[in-house]
Amino acid sequence: MEWTLYPIKDFPQFHETWNGLNQALSNSPLLDTAFVAPLLDYFTDGTELIAVYGAKEQPETIAIIHSRKNNIWETLQPSNAPLGMWLSRDKTLPANQLRSLIKKLPGKALSFSITQQDPLFITRPENTSCIESLDYIETAHIDFPDSFQEYWTSRSKNLRHNMKRQKNYLRKNDITPRLETWNTSNNMHQGVLDYAKIESSGWKGDIDSAVAEGDAQSEFYNAMLCNFCRTNEALILRYYYNEDLVASDLCLLRNKVLYILKTTYVETVKSTSPAHIMRFDYYQDTVDRGALNRVEFYGPLKEWHKKWTNDIRTMFHANIYRNQFINWARKISKLMR
Template sequence: MTPSWTLYPAARFSEFQDAWQHLNREGKNSALLDPAFLAPALELFGTGKERLAVLGGSTPSAMALLRPTGRRGWETFQPSQCPLGSWVSHPSLTWQAVLPPLLRSLPGFPVVLGITQQDPDLFPRPPASRTLKTLDYIQTACVTLQGPFEAYWQARGKNLRANMKKQRNALTKLGLEPRLEILTRAQDMDQAVRDFGQLESSGWKNDQGTAIHRDNAQGRFYTRVLESFCARGKGRVYRYWFGDVVTAMDLCIADESSLIILKTAYNEQASHGTSPAFLMRQESFQHLFEENALDRIEFYGKVLEWHTRWTDEIRTLYHINEYRWGFLPGLLGKA
């Protein structure tokens, strides 16, 4: 008998976390699909309308966190703090096999189910069919941690290497000593997020009201995530100083193979005409190469010009839309 989908209120996610993480580990074991990352996101950014979909019984073969969108649609739960849509499944399953029955099991007679922002390195992009269509989302970049750092650095553009050297010389003339600090203890994360919030508040994000503060939902989310991952030896914060002033920070989590940079901020007022985040990244990347514990660094953001100075490894994240009827994609211009 073919397993069927069962829906639960997403508030019961904690009861299914072990099964969810088992499926995550069956695949690439992404930190972004770890319950320690998703549970705080659901609690802090969910609306209460989300559902947990489970395929199978005591040993599920696929699971998803879903939310209604509009009057006749559903999509994977994915607040802006989450780079990927909330989906895990056994590698043997195909999208074509599991999405049609999931769409039919959702309440409200939806006509479309969206699986948002999927990484082809985690779940291969499926071919299109009458009811299943995919579309490009963004290009994202990574850095493979292979070989000595010096070889990687020499492969960067001449302008980047020259600019970093010029900026370090300028700081020396000002009597400023740049220093990289790596925080990995759970008890340090509260202060780290406070410091990060101060950096964001010094720039344009504060003007737009999007800056992290320790006491807003974003601040609570990143504190909880970092504390959970640090408790398992999988979280770290890079904090970069000019003298006694924090000038740049990266908030990061890791899985078995990748370090994921969640958020970056820098102090615009204390930069002294330099690029503190670039200087920090040169040193943090060197540390990661020399540490030789991970396979790559993931940015998981839209590729911008500055990313291409650090890497030429780029791939495309994608969306999936599963439609109830085969004529809908053409009708909606999605064929």
């Protein structure tokens, strides 16, 4: 069995194969072609490759890769993708298979990195002379019991008191909160546009990292969410104080698991946290209806995550070197710097 490399323009030919392998493994919407194809449309330059290990129709591994610099290769990792573009039937990342990929790559490739991997799907490798495993981030998730009340009573008294205080504040100030859930293709564009307006008005806008109207990020989210509307898995949460939109989340919902991709709120709103109240209302309703079992945040762990859940895991990168001498030379160079 060996690796075969294809140009990225051939990816439409691999849609069925890619989705079949994803469904056999994690079935994550973040690795579905409905998510991956728009990533390729908006965040690639055409030099990327599709690496296939085994038969083209039923491979053991398939990945989207690119050369970063100086014969260093890695899985494709746009900033809008929580997971690296790697699918493998073998969860253990076999060293021989990985080193054979390095030898197959154009030029004299020195190393290959599998980026942003979830230990739920891929077993984190042990460090060896040619393989190095690195922490990426800690990330949180919530696993709900059968009732929201059971979950809520398990949280800290401080969190429960704070939510009650905020709800009381809204009532005393004649502010009527309202949650809307948008999940059809005819309102995805407006939902992303409204999201961009809020995010661009805050600190992310000040540092030019916000989703903005007409930019590649907004076009990606619109196209991607519209793709998932076809399977009823796209979801935009929108929260209002009276008639004012004050918070929004861009999400995917598959098999009763909510994936929160992006979140924003109006930063000028004081005395309450509209994004937290929005999620409280959504969780309470969907858990009690049996429509939600789990929430995945897939972002760096924050203090507020710890108040809502105790479930934390560490995502990782795996670096594979052509030989042990390259790994040693890299370590020595790092120590000298």
